Amino acid sequence: MNKDLILREKLALQRTIMANQSxxxxxxxxxxxxLVAGISINHLIDMKDGGIVEYSFMVIAAILLIIxxxxxxxxxxxxxxxxxHIGDYKMAYLEADDE
Structure with a gap:
């Protein structure tokens, strides 16, 4: 078993974890x-139905957070x-190294 393969797989996994967090x-x-737009839009612009726009932005913010x-x-x-799956590579490598 190739030691570089294990390292490459682990590094790819770490990049994937960081991409998911990002x-x-x-x-x-x-x-x-x-959320900030929803809170501040009613205060910045005097609109007839500003409350609807304000709550719409807040709902969109909640949906985005849930998604x-x-x-x-x-x-x-x-x-x-x-x-x-990567752990299987490591196990196979260690078993091959013992032989």
């Missing part, structure tokens, strides 16, 4: 932007399953 933070940041959390948890579970 994607979650992007969802969180976007949700916060919509981000679900997306993060789903991909984290898939990454954990991939990590078990």
């Amino acid at each position: 994607t979650f933070l992007a969802f969180l940041r976007t949700a916060m932007y919509f 981000g959390i679900v997306n993060y948890l789903y991909h984290r579970r898939k990454i954990k399953e991939s990590e078990q």
Whole structure:
């Protein structure tokens, strides 16, 4: 078993974990932007139906946050399953090294 293969797989897994975290933070940041926009739009612009726009932005923010959390948890579970696959490579490498 190739030792470089194990290292490459582990590094790819770490990059995937960081990408998943980065994607979650992007969802969180976007949700916060919509929340801030919803809170401040009624105060900045005097509109007839400003409350509807304000609550619409807040609902969009909540939806984005929920989608981000679900997306993060789903991909984290898939990454954990991939990590078990890498463990098989390590076991095979250690067994081959013992021979």
